[in-house]
Amino acid sequence: MFEKFTEKAINVVTTAQNIAKAQHSKCVMPEHLLLALVQEAKGISLKIFKSYNINFEELEQELCKPQETADIQNIAFSDALKVLLRQTLDLASKSGNSTVLYEHLFLAVINDKYSNNCKTLEKLGFDIQKSKNLLEKLVQRKTKKLYHPEIDDTKEPEINLTQETDSIFDSEESARVFERAVSKLSASNYEILGTEQIISSILEDKSSDLSKIFAQYGVTAENFEEKLSNINSRQSEYEGRQIIFTPNAFRVMSSALQTAKELGSSIVLPEHIVLGLLKTKKGVAYDILKELHITDDDLAHSIIKPIEKQMPETLTILRLAKQEARRLGRTTVGTEMFLLGIIGEATGIGATVLTELEINIKDARCVVEKLIGFGNEYFDKEIVFTKRAKRVLEKAWEFAKKEHKQKIESQHMLLAITTEPTSLAMKALEILGVDAVEIREGIKKHK
Numbered sequence: 213m214f215e216k217f218t219e220k221a222i223n224v225v226t227t228a229q230n231i232a233k234a235q236h237s238k239c240v241m242p243e244h245l246l247l248a249l250v251q252e253a254k255g256i257s258l259k260i261f262k263s264y265n266i267n268f269e270e271l272e273q274e275l276c277k278p279q280e281t282a283d284i285q286n287i288a289f290s291d292a293l294k295v296l297l298r299q300t301l302d303l304a305s306k307s308g309n310s311t312v313l314y315e316h317l318f319l320a321v322i323n324d325k326y327s328n329n330c331k332t333l334e335k336l337g338f339d340i341q342k343s344k345n346l347l348e349k350l351v352q353r354k355t356k357k358l359y360h361p362e363i364d365d366t367k368e369p370e371i372n373l374t375q376e377t378d379s380i381f382d383s384e385e386s387a388r389v390f391e392r393a394v395s396k397l398s399a400s401n402y403e404i405l406g407t408e409q410i411i412s413s414i415l416e417d418k419s420s421d422l423s424k425i426f427a428q429y430g431v432t433a434e435n436f437e438e439k440l441s442n443i444n445s446r447q448s449e450y451e452g453r454q455i456i457f458t459p460n461a462f463r464v465m466s467s468a469l470q471t472a473k474e475l476g477s478s479i480v481l482p483e484h485i486v487l488g489l490l491k492t493k494k495g496v497a498y499d500i501l502k503e504l505h506i507t508d509d510d511l512a513h514s515i516i517k518p519i520e521k522q523m524p525e526t527l528t529i530l531r532l533a534k535q536e537a538r539r540l541g542r543t544t545v546g547t548e549m550f551l552l553g554i555i556g557e558a559t560g561i562g563a564t565v566l567t568e569l570e571i572n573i574k575d576a577r578c579v580v581e582k583l584i585g586f587g588n589e590y591f592d593k594e595i596v597f598t599k600r601a602k603r604v605l606e607k608a609w610e611f612a613k614k615e616h617k618q619k620i621e622s623q624h625m626l627l628a629i630t631t632e633p634t635s636l637a638m639k640a641l642e643i644l645g646v647d648a649v650e651i652r653e654g655i656k657k658h659k
Contacts (some may be wrong), residue, residue: 216301217282217312224248224317225297232287239290242277242327249318256350257318264338274332292327296320305550307351308541308586315347317639322347383479385420389413406458407495408440414482422482425514431504439500460495464488473605475516476620478612483515527609529553534595536577540585546598547629547637548580560622565654569646579640600635604628623655 214222227248232240252263261267289297292519300316309316315481321329322340330340392413405440415433426432457465468488472480489498490508501511520527520658530545533553537545554562555573597605605620607628612620629637638648 216304216310218314220252220314221300221312221317224252224314227252229287230237235388237287237289237636240293241290242292242296242321242324242329245293245296245317246321246329246333247272247275249314249321252314256346257314260343260346264333264336266333266336270336271332274336275328283454296324296327299323303351306538306541307348309351313351315350319347319351321342381483385482386480386485388417389482389485391463392416404458407461407462407464407497408443408500410461410464410485411489411497411500412436412440414486420482420552421487421518426578427513428514429504429506429511431501431506435504436500439503440496443496443500458495458640460492461516463492467491470602473609473620474521474527476526476528476530476531478609478617478620483519487512487515525557525562526623528557529562529622529625532556536580537595540581540584542584544598545595545601546584547582547604547632547635548603548640550601550604550625551637551640552576552580552628553654554622554626557622559654561658562622562626564658565623565626565651566646568654569650571641571644571646575644576640579643580636583636583640583643600632604635604637607631623658626651627655 214225217225224245225248228244229240231247231251232244235244237244247268249257250261250266251270297320300312300320303316303319304310304312308315321327322333322344324330332341389410390413393409396409396412412433414420415426415431415436417423418433423433464485465488468480468484471487471491472478472484475484477484489495489501490512492498493508529550530553533545533549536549536552536556537543552573553573554560555566555576557563604625605628608620608624611624611627612618615624617624629635629641630651632638633648641647641651
């Protein structure tokens with residue numbers, strides 16, 4: 213492990229051992245590592261501690277008292293410290309560094325929720341979030357900056373649902389939602405369908421799992437309608453051109469369509485519509501949810517959790533693709549990350565075809581690393597897809613629908629990659645000695 217630590221980082225670990233020995237501790241704890249960080253602090257790190265008047269003596273009194281035990285010559289690391297040290301390796305890798313720096317140890321300590329370190333620091337007036345942001349910037353300066361080759365593709369295409377409206381309501385559940393929403397529209401004084409009619413019609417089906425999730429957050433058809441009756445203006449619905457949907461309902465539907473694809477579904481369900489609303493954060497329905505004190509992330513998590521339990525192949529592939537991006541210090545997922553995700557998923561037809569073509573995750577990772585290098589985008593930023601990656605996802609959706617599948621499967625993703633001959637994924641496959649024809653034939657064999 214320590215072969216990847218810089219000399220400064222090793223000195224911190226050695227100092228932690230010495231502090232533990234001086235306190236007659238049975239093992240080296242995370243608290244000893246924090247004390248060592250303070251004792252070994254130099255430069256900006258020293259300024260951080262000094263800005264909050266953190267000194268070794270006061271911190272030692274707060275964290276741990278010397279124990280009256282026999283001297284231990286070869287003091288061991290506690291399990292908690294071993295976990296922390298492994299996390300520093302992960303932090304270094306995700307930030308694009310080949311070695312563990314002093315700052316990675318510092319970050320690992322203030323990210324640790326299980327020791328007394330954070331509580332003690334906060335008690336002494338230390339601003340953990342502010343210090344974390346500063347340390348992340350320090351780490352970023354030391355990483356290799358290399359832009360993703362597909363970065364020019366990240367510009368979002370204009371929303372175009374005109375030809376895809378029928379696809380949104382392919383599922384029986386969404387079709388029923390739409391029918392109820394249109395009925396509500398007819399009974400109102402409006403002519404254009406808005407987010408409020410859509411969400412109201414979703415809540416009307418009280419037997420659905422989605423309505424039950426809403427009920428857990430205190431949102432019912434009755435209190436939603438009560439809030440709706442008090443709204444005199446639809447101004448928040450109109451921020452663009454008018455079609456059958458209000459502009460914001462249009463955006464919600466577009467987001468729902470994209471969300472369905474990203475969650476591995478070839479049909480748009482009411483769940484995807486609600487998630488689309490939470491993503492766009494606009495419109496009458498969203499305003500009402502805010503008035504009912506709904507937290508976006510909590511509601512979204514409650515909706516996504518049952519979907520994740522179904523383990524759709526594409527959802528697993530996209531999650532693995534994001535993990536691969538973070539491993540290379542990137543917040544951008546291109547087609548090459550999709551390829552790694554397909555291989556990593558391991559159980560689908562896509563992975564089987566690639567295995568038969570003698571492609572493994574280790575070799576594929578090496579090729580991808582050579583193609584795109586390490587980035588300097590810190591790992592806790594939002595992950596985005598390149599425009600080319602979105603085209604692959606769109607094509608996979610089309611392949612799944614053509615086969616009348618309700619889920620996008622790994623073979624659809626792999627087949628979609630072959631439709632982008634100049635993509636990084638295809639370049640990687642070519643380097644690995646595989647072409648599009650072999651992939652297509654392999655997929656046909658398994659159908």
